[in-house]
Amino acid sequence: MSAADGAxxxxxxxxxxVRQRRRRAMLVRLLxxxxxxxxxxxWHVLTDFDILPVYIFGRPLGVAQQLWSWFSTGYIVEHLxxxxxxxxxxxxxxxxxxxLFGLWLGLSDLAAQVLDPFLKAVxxxxxxxxxxxxxxxxxLGIWSKVALGVTIVFFLVFFNxxxxxxxxxxxxxxxxxxxxxxxxxxxxxxxxPSATSWVFASLHNAVGMAFVGAVVGEYLGSARGVGxxxxxxxxxxxxxxxxxxxxxxxxxxxxxxxxxxxxxRRLLVWQPQR
Amino acid sequence: MNLVQRSLAVPAVALDAVECTFPVTGSxxxxxxxxxxxxxxxxxxxxxxxxxxxxxxxxxxxxxAAGLLAPTAGNVRVFGKPLxxxxxxxxxxxxxxxxxxxxxxxxxxxAGLEIRGVADKQRHASARDxxxxxxxxGKENAYPHQLSGGMRRRVALAQTLIVGPKILxxxxxxxxxxxxxxxxxxxxxxxxxxxxxxxxxxxxxxxEEAISLSDRVIxxxxxPGTRPIGEFVIDxxxxxxxxxxxxxxxxxxxxxxxxxxxxxxxxxGYRQNERS
Numbered sequence: 001m002s003a004a005d006g007a008x009x010x011x012x013x014x015x016x017x018v019r020q021r022r023r024r025a026m027l028v029r030l031l032x033x034x035x036x037x038x039x040x041x042x043w044h045v046l047t048d049f050d051i052l053p054v055y056i057f058g059r060p061l062g063v064a065q066q067l068w069s070w071f072s073t074g075y076i077v078e079h080l081x082x083x084x085x086x087x088x089x090x091x092x093x094x095x096x097x098x099x100l101f102g103l104w105l106g107l108s109d110l111a112a113q114v115l116d117p118f119l120k121a122v123x124x125x126x127x128x129x130x131x132x133x134x135x136x137x138x139x140l141g142i143w144s145k146v147a148l149g150v151t152i153v154f155f156l157v158f159f160n161x162x163x164x165x166x167x168x169x170x171x172x173x174x175x176x177x178x179x180x181x182x183x184x185x186x187x188x189x190x191x192x193p194s195a196t197s198w199v200f201a202s203l204h205n206a207v208g209m210a211f212v213g214a215v216v217g218e219y220l221g222s223a224r225g226v227g228x229x230x231x232x233x234x235x236x237x238x239x240x241x242x243x244x245x246x247x248x249x250x251x252x253x254x255x256x257x258x259x260x261x262x263x264x265r266r267l268l269v270w271q272p273q274r
Numbered sequence: 275m276n277l278v279q280r281s282l283a284v285p286a287v288a289l290d291a292v293e294c295t296f297p298v299t300g301s302x303x304x305x306x307x308x309x310x311x312x313x314x315x316x317x318x319x320x321x322x323x324x325x326x327x328x329x330x331x332x333x334x335x336x337x338x339a340a341g342l343l344a345p346t347a348g349n350v351r352v353f354g355k356p357l358x359x360x361x362x363x364x365x366x367x368x369x370x371x372x373x374x375x376x377x378x379x380x381x382x383x384x385a386g387l388e389i390r391g392v393a394d395k396q397r398h399a400s401a402r403d404x405x406x407x408x409x410x411x412g413k414e415n416a417y418p419h420q421l422s423g424g425m426r427r428r429v430a431l432a433q434t435l436i437v438g439p440k441i442l443x444x445x446x447x448x449x450x451x452x453x454x455x456x457x458x459x460x461x462x463x464x465x466x467x468x469x470x471x472x473x474x475x476x477x478x479x480x481x482e483e484a485i486s487l488s489d490r491v492i493x494x495x496x497x498p499g500t501r502p503i504g505e506f507v508i509d510x511x512x513x514x515x516x517x518x519x520x521x522x523x524x525x526x527x528x529x530x531x532x533x534x535x536x537x538x539x540x541x542x543g544y545r546q547n548e549r550s
Contacts, residue, residue: 174342175372175430177360179386179437189385193376270376272419 055239062240063247070244082225084252086142086214090149091206091256098154099199102161103191112162123159127151131220140221149213153206157199164198165191197271200264207256211249284354285315286441286473287339287364292348294334308334310499312348314492316441319471323484325536326494327543332477333369334500336443339475340366352441365439367447371426373418379405379429380414386437404432408462424455428462435466442467442474449478460487460516468513481536485528486516493535496542504535 044060046052070076105112131148138144168191176190218227226245233241292312298304308331316322326332337343338350341361350357352364373382380401387397405414408428418426427447434442448456464487467474478484484491485508493504508528510519519525 169370169372171368171370171372172374175366175368175433176374176385176389177342178340178364178366179433180362180389182389185389189389190374193374196376270378270417270419 055237058239058243063243066238066240066244067247070248076226076229076248079224079226079229080248080252082142083211083214083218083227083249086145086149086217086225087207087210087256089142089146090153090213091210093146094150094153094210095157095199095203095206097150098157098202099161101154102158102195103165103187105158106162106165106195107187107191119155119158123155127155128216131217134217135221140223145214145217145222145225148217149210152209152213156202156206156209160198160202161195164195167198168194197268200260200268203260203264204257207260208253211253211256215249284318285351286318286320286353287361287475288315288351289313289335289338289345290349290351292335292338292345292350294331294338294343295346307499308497309501311501314502316473316475318353318440318473321467321474321476321487321489323476323478323488323491324494325478325481325484325491325532326500327496327536327540328479329547330494330497330539330543331500332479332494333445335494336366336445336475336477339441340364340443342366361441363439364441364443365434365437367430367434367442367444369445369447369449371418371430373426373430373433375418378415378417379410379421379425382418382429383432383436385433390437400436401432404436405429407466408432422455424451424459427451427459431459431463431466440472442472444474444476446478447476448483449480456483457517463487464514464516481529481532482520483516485510485525485532486514486519491532493532493539496539496546503539504532506532 040060047054047057047059130151134144134147138147173190176186181189215227218225219231222228226249230242230245289312293310295305295307298306312335324332338345341357341359352361383404384397384401387400402414405411408431410425410428448459476487488508491506491508492502494500495503506528510524
């Protein structure tokens with residue numbers, strides 16, 4: 001499938017005029033920013049006037065200071081790189097395996113029937129419990145965290161691809177066959193593009209889950225990573241640093257999710273706008 | 275009959291005593307016989323319509339002719355040769371939307387050539403030409419959801435015709451369209467067909483559509499065990515305009531003749547649908 005021209009105008013344009021729409025977008029941005037400020041202000045006031053105990057809830061200014069010192073000294077870089085590496089590896093490996101297995105089982109009835117109970121069993125297992133065993137198998141470096149992330153991401157993607165392949169329109173499939181498509185051509189022309197929208201639905205969750213795998217893995221035992229930082233901060237009851245760690249993780253998870261959305265918009269131009 | 279005449283008489287598609295039985299879902303023993311003892315053929319260059327009450331297994335007959343479905347009994351011949359697997363000489367226009375929603379109109383029309391390994395430039399030029407022939411010039415880069423139902427049908431028609439099938443199988447292709455679009459497309463279909471006279475098997479439940487398009491109309495009985503119960507040669511002059519030919523006295527005569535055969539089956543079909 002070659003890339004779309006991008007010259008296409010959206011079909012369903014909101015009934016608002018262009019200028020009205022621009023004004024609306026500005027308003028939304030302004031309100032979002034105000035909401036964020038308001039929440040921070042409330043937090044600040046509640047802790048500053050000792051309505052909430054500072055030693056449990058921290059202070060927004062303290063959190064900001066912590067973030068500043070982490071980034072200005074470059075102290076966090078090493079930890080951030082570790083966590084992001086684990087997350088991205090888990091995301092990429094889990095997604096690739098999920099795609100492969102999803103396509104395979106989606107296309108092979110026998111394999112799907114045989115493996116069905118195993119997959120359901122493994123999927124219903126709370127996979128975080130595998131953390132300690134992975135630590136034994138893969139050590140305390142990044143690979144035990146990657147493995148944990150992969151087991152979570154894999155199933156998310158796998159079930160969606162499987163479903164996507166199963167729900168390919170039989171008419172579109174018959175049509176492609178009548179046009180002479182071979183099995184391989186059916187895969188690239190029909191199955192894969194048809195499953196794409198299902199895959200992206202799962203990728204948004206997968207990004208978050210890859211982070212969960214990495215950070216929980218770090219909690220369970222590590223010497224590096226943002227999860228490790230948070231755990232250290234908890235050990236000395238540095239609440240501000242815990243919040244700072246949470247904010248850093250949230251920001252990066254949000255960025256990754258946006259990246260997925262960008263790729264999604266690129267690849268799914270053919271879908272009616274939702 | 276001498277050799278030459280016989281070779282001329284080889285039908286494009288011939289079904290001989292074809293039966294098709296489906297297992298009933300949720301039961302290992304019960305089965306449903308959709309069609310039984312169906313013998314029919316379409317000559318090279320002939321436009322054949324098959325009409326019958328709803329749910330009588332019309333699509334089953336077409337799927338068997340396409341090779342998408344193997345008959346339980348009987349045999350199928352395509353230009354004299356027994357059909358094994360898909361019927362590669364046939365193009366199929368489905369009742370439901372069958373074009374790929376993730377491809378633009380141009381990419382959809384070019385799909386058949388892409389499958390055959392035709393180079394990018396060549397197949398796009400050819401697809402552009404076909405889009406123009408079905409009246410969709412300028413819509414090359416539109417995705418199916420951006421096109422109307424009639425336009426999607428045209429894309430499907432171009433997609434089917436671009437690979438030059440000798441036989442065209444059409445399963446109620448215009449049934450989802452509004453009346454005006456439908457008549458336009460029927461005329462366009464006739465025009466395209468007059469240009470290179472493919473063999474056509476056209477399935478419809480609309481008797482008027484069948485008569486105005488075809489050389490011959492076959493009437494099917496109600497299911498289960500559907501079989502042909504009547505055959506009528508349509509001797510209306512060609513080239514035709516579907517709207518105008520409906521006003522000819524001969525059209526009305528044929529219509530009442532065929533309808534007399536069809537009526538009882540249609541009623542039977544209704545009663546069965548109500549019961550199930």
